[in-house]
Amino acid sequence: MNKDTELDMKEVELNELDPEKQPMTGDGQAPGGEKNGSVKLKVPDDEVTFTGLSKEELMKVAGTPGWVRTRWVLLVLFWLGWIGMLAGAIVIIVQAPRCKAIPEMNWWNEGPVYQITDLEAFSRGLKGVEEKLDDINQLKVKSLVIGPLHTVQANQMTGLNLQEISAELGKAEDLDSLLKAAHKKGISVVLDLTPNYKGNPVWFDKTDLTEIMEKVKTAAEFWLSKGVDGIKISDLGIASISPEWAKLRMAVQGNGTDDTKKRALMGVVNNISANEVSQLVNVSGVDLILSDLLSRNTEGKERIEVLKTLHSEQRKIGWGLGAAQKDHLSKRATTWGLIRLYQLLLFTLPGTPVFTYGDEIGLQANQMSNKANQTREAPKMVWNVEKEETDGAKSNHTEYAEIRKWFRSLSDLRGKERSLLHGDYYGLYSSAKSLSFLRVWDQSERYITAVNWGDGLEELKLNLEPTEGVELPETAKVKLSTDKDFEVDSTVNLKDLKLNAGQALLLQFPYTG
Numbered sequence: 001m002n003k004d005t006e007l008d009m010k011e012v013e014l015n016e017l018d019p020e021k022q023p024m025t026g027d028g029q030a031p032g033g034e035k036n037g038s039v040k041l042k043v044p045d046d047e048v049t050f051t052g053l054s055k056e057e058l059m060k061v062a063g064t065p066g067w068v069r070t071r072w073v074l075l076v077l078f079w080l081g082w083i084g085m086l087a088g089a090i091v092i093i094v095q096a097p098r099c100k101a102i103p104e105m106n107w108w109n110e111g112p113v114y115q116i117t118d119l120e121a122f123s124r125g126l127k128g129v130e131e132k133l134d135d136i137n138q139l140k141v142k143s144l145v146i147g148p149l150h151t152v153q154a155n156q157m158t159g160l161n162l163q164e165i166s167a168e169l170g171k172a173e174d175l176d177s178l179l180k181a182a183h184k185k186g187i188s189v190v191l192d193l194t195p196n197y198k199g200n201p202v203w204f205d206k207t208d209l210t211e212i213m214e215k216v217k218t219a220a221e222f223w224l225s226k227g228v229d230g231i232k233i234s235d236l237g238i239a240s241i242s243p244e245w246a247k248l249r250m251a252v253q254g255n256g257t258d259d260t261k262k263r264a265l266m267g268v269v270n271n272i273s274a275n276e277v278s279q280l281v282n283v284s285g286v287d288l289i290l291s292d293l294l295s296r297n298t299e300g301k302e303r304i305e306v307l308k309t310l311h312s313e314q315r316k317i318g319w320g321l322g323a324a325q326k327d328h329l330s331k332r333a334t335t336w337g338l339i340r341l342y343q344l345l346l347f348t349l350p351g352t353p354v355f356t357y358g359d360e361i362g363l364q365a366n367q368m369s370n371k372a373n374q375t376r377e378a379p380k381m382v383w384n385v386e387k388e389e390t391d392g393a394k395s396n397h398t399e400y401a402e403i404r405k406w407f408r409s410l411s412d413l414r415g416k417e418r419s420l421l422h423g424d425y426y427g428l429y430s431s432a433k434s435l436s437f438l439r440v441w442d443q444s445e446r447y448i449t450a451v452n453w454g455d456g457l458e459e460l461k462l463n464l465e466p467t468e469g470v471e472l473p474e475t476a477k478v479k480l481s482t483d484k485d486f487e488v489d490s491t492v493n494l495k496d497l498k499l500n501a502g503q504a505l506l507l508q509f510p511y512t513g
Helices: 003-016 055-062 065-095 119-123 125-131 133-137 172-184 206-225 245-253 274-284 300-316 336-348 397-416 418-422
Strands: 113-116 143-146 150-153 156-165 188-192 230-233 264-268 288-290 317-319 352-356 424-431 434-440 446-452 460-462 475-481 491-493 497-499 504-509
Touching (some): 125 133, 125 172, 133 172, 156 172, 172 188, 206 230, 206 245, 230 245, 300 317, 300 424, 300 434, 336 446, 336 504, 397 418, 397 475, 418 434, 418 446, 424 460, 434 460, 446 460, 446 497, 497 504
Parallel strands (some): 143 188, 288 317
Antiparallel strands (some): 150 156, 424 434, 460 497, 475 491, 475 504
16 A cells, blocks of 8 residues: 555545544644634524513413313312311311320429538538539529528527627528529529427417517518528427417518519428328418428338328428438438438429438438537538548448439439329328339320338239229330349339339339320
8 A cells, every 4th residue: 555545544534533633724624624622513594582472372371161170170179178177177186185284383393402401511601501502503403591590599589680690600691602603503592480499399388379480570571581481490390370360471472463583481390190291281381391300200011001191292291301400411311222212212302302411422420429418419511522521430431422323313313204293192002011003194194113221031912903994014224223123224023023122113114195
């Protein structure tokens, strides 16, 4: 093949290449005169453009029988669909179960009542209490009871001054600062005005009752004007029979028509029956009454009867184990396990739990530490329990820290769960050293408390049977347990529930309609 033929064939191959792949000429154009990269489109000369129907044409079509029928059909279908959805919504609303009205709850019902009976032992008087408000707030405390603070000599009415703070506890400015700081944290402060708190009887001589009640009323008005949220007195049974009692009530509670924050009148009673407590609640008109019923009635059957009598008054009943006598929980709950058990019991009873300072850690009470005059010295509060002591001595700090954590979990749960906060109460089972009960509110989660405070070695079977028309499921979930025998979130058979001595459970099951 000669050179001319080869050149002709290469020229043919180049002509067959795509324009973009062809080599450019010196003037930047591809062969044929087109610039490299340019695209030529051929547009038909007679392109059709859509302009739609004119108004006149649309009006002609809209009036035809076919379109008229179509519009009517669509309109009827729309309204039928709308009416059907409305009817369905009404049926759902009518058939849905009614939500139970929430009962009136006051600030003294919303969290545990925490009483500081000895401000020096707690933390250096009024200033120390203010410094520890963050620690108190972590416990979900809503009501703080302090004092008594006033000056008085034991059994000497002449030295009584209910409007003066004892110098060793602080000044009026310290109380004012404490009130402001507590209110910022949502904590209400109640002042104990028990007159003869250093002696006995607490109201001095009954012949002077009217005069003393007048002083208490005047002092209540004074301290309430300073920002105190409530007044607490001891031996309510004596105070409430005074002719001046109604005046004290009016001074504290007002006429009930004011829109401002409610103020509380709290009373303490000892050595009376559950029926007498119930009667006193209604006759005296107090907002919260604290009794020693749990401390005196140690049998399970006795305690279940007490609960049966008072559960309907739960928003006016405070429960404590030693709190009515200003004792610590550890005086009656003598082991760490029993302290956890009674904390669980108090937080789940139908009413308001009341604790003395230190109960949140199981503070060990001193027993007759001053033998010379046979008086019991108030135990010093222990702080920073999360920190271990470094002196090598055996310490209770680890147990204190664990019990405080347990206390916080119980307080937090009670504040969140309506069944525990204000739910109905149903007794389930009781024996000499055990009891169990059910707390229910509307469609909320249900809770069963089961405790065995016995000291034997044999396990106890609790026969949990439906009561008063309330059905129980076959199983329930463990919400809280005092020991590791029952794991949290595990399932237990309610027909075969067995507890060892010192064990306590909080069980949970859902509302099923």
